[in-house]
Amino acid sequence: MSESKVHRRLVAQRFGHAASRYGGHAGLQREIAEHLAERIAGLPLPPRPRILEIGCGTGFLSEALARRLGTARWTLTDISPEMLDEARRRLHLPGECRFLVMDGEFPDLALGPFDLICSSMAMQWFGDLDAGLSRLAGMLAPGGCMAVATLAADTFVEWRDAHAAHGLSAAAPDYPRPEAIGAALPGLRRTMASQHYVQPHRDGIAFVRSLKAIGADVPVRGRRPLPPAVFKRILDTFDRQGANVTYHLAYGTWTKAAAPRGVFVTGTDTGIGKTLVAAVLARAWNADYWKPLQTGVAAEPDDTGTVAALAGLAPDRVHAPHAVLQAPLSPWAAAREEGVSLDASRIELPAASGPLVVEGAGGLLVPVDDRSTMIDLIGRLGLPVVLVARSTLGTLNHTLLSLEALRARGIPVAGVVMSGEPSAGNRHGIEHFGKVRVLAEIPRLPAVDAQAVAQLARAIPCFDEVVAGTGRDRP
Incomplete structure (x- = not known):
């Protein structure tokens, strides 16, 4: 000892x-x-x-x-x-x-x-x-x-x-x-x-x-x-x-400092469509974008550049990540592989003149460092969450578990975005049992480009309308 x-x-x-x-x-x-x-x-x-x-x-x-x-x-x-x-x-x-x-x-x-x-x-x-x-x-x-x-x-x-x-x-x-x-x-x-x-x-x-x-x-x-x-x-x-x-x-x-006006985009799983949703929200709200932890750049384009292109963001509306890691792993695992030390307590929100869209890495319990997971970082940054969920079979369990975890930490939920072919039954189940608003349903797109993002953005409620209802459960 x-x-x-x-x-x-x-x-x-x-x-x-x-x-x-x-x-x-x-x-x-x-x-x-x-x-x-x-x-x-x-x-x-x-x-x-x-x-x-x-x-x-x-x-x-x-x-x-x-x-x-x-x-x-x-x-x-x-x-x-x-x-x-x-x-x-x-x-x-x-x-x-x-x-x-x-x-x-x-x-x-x-x-x-x-x-x-x-x-x-x-x-x-x-x-x-x-x-x-x-x-x-x-x-x-x-x-x-x-x-x-x-x-x-x-x-x-x-x-x-x-x-x-x-x-x-x-x-x-x-x-x-x-x-x-x-x-x-x-x-x-x-x-x-x-x-x-x-x-x-x-x-x-x-x-x-x-x-x-x-x-x-x-x-x-x-x-x-x-x-x-x-x-x-x-x-x-x-x-x-x-x-x-x-x-x-x-x-x-x-x-x-008080948090800027914004949301934290997270998902019920990895590869669920968070980056596309972040781009749509940034375009709809003319918002700044920030991905604090970027992994997997050795295999795929970085999400920061992707969102900037899809949403048509000027360079001053895009904030550099806190850390960029090569391996397509959790931040914790990628940092260990590269010999990098991550400390979630040192990740601070950037200054933004308007709304800010923050995109997480993976789901809520993805490890960030030796002591923290993504949900810990979300709670510390203090922004309400937009939860991206799949629309297909199994989504009720994953989505309701994620909403329960967020509420257990006192983290407000701005709404859910469903990704995949629309399902009226699953949407109703999420809104009824999750007591949350489904902000949008994004179907599979023939092409993911700036034009598609602009079209989807027109269906997103305005930022002030979304955050005004944050934290109030739907009946």
């Missing part, structure tokens, strides 16, 4: 042992949670926001947010099962609530997207804070916010000074300066503030015991305990300094 995993396990164990007494000894943590909740209350969150809390502890921040935000869809996580049990026992939050054991530095990306990701006094335990923030930011919905309170550089300055007086470095982590925290997260607007809290203690022993009482007495990696005589001299120096301890708090918020 790696050193970092051993350390994270130790953090979980220490806080687990302190879970039952944490609430009675964490007055400062409660105050900081209230301060962070007040900042969050001023963020532009939607009604009933989807909230992910990292390191919920026994629930200080959750309680403070519930008083200010009201009903929400809560996902509360902690690295310690015992802390999570305490939170589950004492919290009664308005709305839907789930509790998950999770290491916030390495989150489950499939849980997203979220309108708010928040954390109070937990991220100082991350091994690489910016990398962890980047992963979490990848779980934000467009327009979503991330808000955290974490320890910064001047924390425990008095304790450090007491060690320095004896030629020693303090057994405390080196916390970052506030201005350096998450300064370069792509696609996010950051605000940062800091505050110093000075907490008095009776003496050095009381300070050390206060850390142990809440489980925060985790040894710094690579540091051995000091000999008792040396430690006593440090305590004496600390007491002569006044036995005060400074906590330097960084309060950071990151806001993701």
